[in-house]
Amino acid sequence: MPNTREVRLRIRSVKNIAQVTRAMQAVSASKARKAMQAVTNTRPYATKAWQVLNHIAAQPGRANLHPLLTKRDQIDNVLVVMVSGDRGLAGAYNANIVRFALQHFVASAIPVNYITVGRKGRDMMLRRRQNIVAEFSNLPAAPAFADVSAIGRLAVDDFLTNQADEVYLVYTSFVNLIKQVPTIKKLLPLEVGGEEGRVQAFAPAGRALAAAYIYEPGEEELLNQIVPRFTALQVYQAIMESLASEHAARMVAMKNATDSATVLAGSLQLEYNKARQQSITNEMLDIAGGAEALTQAAL
Numbered sequence: 168m169p170n171t172r173e174v175r176l177r178i179r180s181v182k183n184i185a186q187v188t189r190a191m192q193a194v195s196a197s198k199a200r201k202a203m204q205a206v207t208n209t210r211p212y213a214t215k216a217w218q219v220l221n222h223i224a225a226q227p228g229r230a231n232l233h234p235l236l237t238k239r240d241q242i243d244n245v246l247v248v249m250v251s252g253d254r255g256l257a258g259a260y261n262a263n264i265v266r267f268a269l270q271h272f273v274a275s276a277i278p279v280n281y282i283t284v285g286r287k288g289r290d291m292m293l294r295r296r297q298n299i300v301a302e303f304s305n306l307p308a309a310p311a312f313a314d315v316s317a318i319g320r321l322a323v324d325d326f327l328t329n330q331a332d333e334v335y336l337v338y339t340s341f342v343n344l345i346k347q348v349p350t351i352k353k354l355l356p357l358e359v360g361g362e363e364g365r366v367q368a369f370a371p372a373g374r375a376l377a378a379a380y381i382y383e384p385g386e387e388e389l390l391n392q393i394v395p396r397f398t399a400l401q402v403y404q405a406i407m408e409s410l411a412s413e414h415a416a417r418m419v420a421m422k423n424a425t426d427s428a429t430v431l432a433g434s435l436q437l438e439y440n441k442a443r444q445q446s447i448t449n450e451m452l453d454i455a456g457g458a459e460a461l462t463q464a465a466l
Contacts, residue, residue, distance in 0.1 A: 171446060174439040178432055185428035191256070192421035195414050198308070199344060202411035205309065206341060209404050216397050219389075233390045235323065235398065238356050239332040245279045246300075246331035247272060248322055248354065248402060250338040250409040251288025253304055257413055258420035260339065260347070261287040264409075267349035268337045269295065280331070284318060284406060300325075310410075312403050319399025326355045338405035339412040345419065347412035354401060357394065 249268050251261045265288055272279045273295075281297055283289040286304040293299065301321055307314055325331040334355035340348045 171439060171442045174435055174442055178435045178439060181428050181432045181435060185425050185432065188421045188424040188428060192418055192425060195418035195421060199411060199414035199418055201309065202407065202414050203341070206404070206407045206411050209400075209407060213400055213404055216393060216400060219393060232387075233394050234327055235355055235357055235394045242277055242332045244331050245272070245275065245277050246282065246322060246325055246334045247279060248282045248318065248334065248336050248405075249284065249288055249292070250336075250405055251283065251285035251291075252409070252413040253286045253306070255287060256420060257417040258423075260413055260416035261285070261291065264288065264337065264339055264349050265291045265295075267351070269297075271337075271351055272335075273297075282318065282321065284315075285409075306406070310403075310406060312399070315403050315406050316399045318406075319402040320395070322354060322402070323395050323398055331355075336401060336405050338409045341408045341411040341415065344415045347416060352401075354398060357398065 247268060249264065251264050255261065268281075279298070280300045281292055283292055283299055283302045284304075284306070289299065289302045289304060303315075303318055322331075322334045326334055333353065335351055336354045337349070337351050340350040342348055
């Protein structure tokens, strides 16, 4: 059994760690609330953009409307935009998204290139010898659309120059503070006509989201603006959801660490009390033994 000094030092160390993790939990909770608000703020614009794009692309001759709507007959290269975090201490958040991406693409017979967003995902992919063509890290704590628009432009350029025949987006979808779901969706060519995996539209119950549009100056000019912008908007929203998921995962991880540290401190305190009691008992036995020896010597 360790002596009381060693146990006392361990108790002090564990309590200090608990204070740090409790503070990090509070910071992550605050950041998660802000990130949730940012995700909510992007939805009205993203929903309306999706409605307009869906309306335009439903017109006859969709394949001729815009190159980003045209499916390739043969798939020779795949580009994956994977969003992870720049920092650790978020539980299995970063490992889960990397594992999720590899499960879908590592066994592919088609060459797969990656654009990584986040330092942790980049490092994990490099250790697994995956081909990374670009990486974006150290994004602002609250990124604006202009901060991440280059990622969407890079994906669009690779698709238009035939360096990628399909582009996928892999990120962590934020559900709530407890649940975050790794998600994959096809970014290019844009698939219209279905809402699955897209920005969810909001409308009162019992009312359809049908609307009539008059386009100025025309559909072609509008498509040239809205299709690339909507692609970048999907990347932006995925990054915002991933940020909210990262902060939520870190909050939960720090809460679990704080709880574990509290339990460990209690266990060490009990061990310290036992060691101290054992030390006191041994000293009392030594005193009693010495007194008995003096009594015997006097006789």
